[in-house]
Every structure is written in C-alpha cells, then in structure tokens.
Amino acid sequence: MKLFLLATLASVPVHAATIAMEDQSQLQPVARSTAAAQFQPPQESELPDNAYGKLVKQGYALFVDTKRLAPQFVGNGLNCSNCHLDQGRLANSAPLWGAYPMYPAYRKKNDKVNTFAERLQGCFQFSMNGGTPPAADSPEITALSVYAYWLSSKAPLGVDLPGRGYPDVPTPAKGYDLAQGAEVYKGQCAVCHGAEGQGQKVGDSYVMPPLWGKDSYNWGAGMHRINTAASFIKHNMPLGKGGSLSDQQAWDVAAYVNRHERPQDPRLVEGSVEKTRLKFHANDGINLYGQTVDGVLIGQGIR
Numbered sequence: 001m002k003l004f005l006l007a008t009l010a011s012v013p014v015h016a017a018t019i020a021m022e023d024q025s026q027l028q029p030v031a032r033s034t035a036a037a038q039f040q041p042p043q044e045s046e047l048p049d050n051a052y053g054k055l056v057k058q059g060y061a062l063f064v065d066t067k068r069l070a071p072q073f074v075g076n077g078l079n080c081s082n083c084h085l086d087q088g089r090l091a092n093s094a095p096l097w098g099a100y101p102m103y104p105a106y107r108k109k110n111d112k113v114n115t116f117a118e119r120l121q122g123c124f125q126f127s128m129n130g131g132t133p134p135a136a137d138s139p140e141i142t143a144l145s146v147y148a149y150w151l152s153s154k155a156p157l158g159v160d161l162p163g164r165g166y167p168d169v170p171t172p173a174k175g176y177d178l179a180q181g182a183e184v185y186k187g188q189c190a191v192c193h194g195a196e197g198q199g200q201k202v203g204d205s206y207v208m209p210p211l212w213g214k215d216s217y218n219w220g221a222g223m224h225r226i227n228t229a230a231s232f233i234k235h236n237m238p239l240g241k242g243g244s245l246s247d248q249q250a251w252d253v254a255a256y257v258n259r260h261e262r263p264q265d266p267r268l269v270e271g272s273v274e275k276t277r278l279k280f281h282a283n284d285g286i287n288l289y290g291q292t293v294d295g296v297l298i299g300q301g302i303r
Contacts, residue, residue: 039161041089041097041151052146059147062140063088066128068205070140075129076263077199077206077215080144083127083223085236088151091163092235092242097152098164100145109222109284116148117141126221129263166231171286172248176226178293181256184249188238189257197260212260214302219265225285229254259288264301273299 047053062069064087066079081087088096103116110122117136124133134140155161186195192208193199199210210216222228234250236242245253269275277290277299289299 039091039097039155039163041095042154047150055143055146056150058139059143059145059150060087062143063147070134073124073128073130073132073134073140075131076210076217078128078209078217080123080128082209083232088148090236092165092167093232094165095151095163096148097155098161100148100152101155101157101159101161102164116145120144125266127217127223129216129218129221129266131266166228166235168227169231169234169247169250171227172251174248176251176255177248178252178256178259180249181252181254184245184253185256188245188249189253192239197257211257212262214263216262218263219289219299219301220267220280224258224262224289225287226251226254226258227285229258255288259293259298261298261300261302263303265289265299268301273297 047056063080063084066081067074067077083094084090084096085093086095091098099119100116103119104113105119106112107114107119107122114122115136120141121133121136124130189211193211194208196213197211197216198213199206199215200208206215217223223232230247230250230253233254234243234245234247238244265276265280267276267280269279273290281287281289281299291298
C-alpha cells in the first residue's frame, strides 16, 4: 500500500502541510500462516470520496505521525506505527485488522471489559507515555477508531485471526542472557536504534524509535514485558528481516533492552516501586520491573 497523501485535518491539529514517513510496505512477516496470508485489508483505492474516506485518512495520518499531530497526548518520541508496522497492516505485528474485531474484550491489565476506544487510550497512556489520554469521544480516538474499522472491515467479527498480535515465542530452556543480549543488540539493533538505545532523529523527529530513556515507552507499556518484546522482535526485527534471529537471540535482546530505565509506570503506588511491582508487575508476564540487576533497582523511572 502506498502512503496516503495527508488530507487537511478538519478536527485534528496539524502543524505542517505534509508528512514524510518511512514506507514499510515492503516488509513481510515471518512464517505467515495460509489464513493470515489470505486476509488482506482494503487498499487506498477502495476508499470512498466522502466524509468517511476523509476520516479514515485522518486516522491514518495520526497513526503514522502521532507525535507531531497529537503532541498534547504523546509524552515520548513514538508513533503508533513503531509497534504496529506497515501502517497497522502487517501480520504478526499487532495489525489493526486483527485487533478491532475482537473488542469489546476483558483485559486483565485494568480488570474490566474494554471498548476499542479504551484500548487506544491505554496505548496513549503507556506506550506513548502521554499522561492523560484523549477522551473516548475525542477527534483523535474517533479518527484512529475509524481507521482501524476500515482496515478490519473485511475481517470476520470476533474471530482470532492468524497473524493477530505478536505470536508467542517459547521461553528458551535456559532462560535469557543479558550479556548475550548486549551482543545481539550491538550487532543487529544499534545501527538503527543507536548504541545507547536513543534512536535516530532527523531534525526534531525520530525516524528510528528510541528503545529506552525518556523518549521511549514507559514501565506500564506491554512492551516492557520481555516475553512481549521477544515476540515482536522475533517476527519483525531487524527491520525487513523478521525471523532472522533465533528464539534465544530474541529473548536475550528483549531482556537487554528492557533492563534499561524508561519513564515510570503512571500507576505508581504511593511512590513505591515495590508496591507497584506487587500490584501490577508480579504476575504480568516476564519483566524486570522492581528487580535488582547488577546491584541496581530496575523501575525507578527516568524523566
């Protein structure tokens, strides 16, 4: 799919006339199942030339250029498309067409049934480190929801399609190795994300996202789980070479990335990392929040 030309956003703030984002449409996921390969979201050429089509384009623009178009709701340097590749289309990269038809859904994270709008709000709060997220009926959430609906408009409702989410990568028998993860990072990741995980910028905008530090996802984001990050990395990284790392390498480098500090979990309980670990992290996959590594308490946060 070629990139949309950015339409004038009637209800979403715009700070420049055009967007120049990396085209990820050449990317292919690793080990697609036949069913996943068969499902194809609609193409730009199928959009109607009316108010609906315009709103889909607004949602697309926000999705790929979130930091610039919704700066009041983004507290780091990320865009939605950093975790959902190929403009939210790519199988095994949490595509929007696999997510939208599965909501409303219960989420253990907040112990309630969430609407899709609430799921998007969580992304702003945690992955985008945005503090107070947009209101459920805001122009931003509306546009993103319409874009997700359009991508999934040919998908069956309530069916867990192959390619949805980040498919699990089994935990290696010997666990993860931080030292080996550092070597994988140096050899496979640093060229894009920087030796210190700082990402790469052109002007004030990131063209390669930071993986830790003040401009990355916070300690409440799903990607802070080593198992989640390993699944994303295995299927999608290095960019354009998904599947080239072994399961062990994916786990090692995910652990290495997530041993570094990042913004604090906004759910911090009484200023205590330990209380926050017990309430939110102790049973949330495999993560290092609240643990001591090489004599340093992980999860203290960074500003």
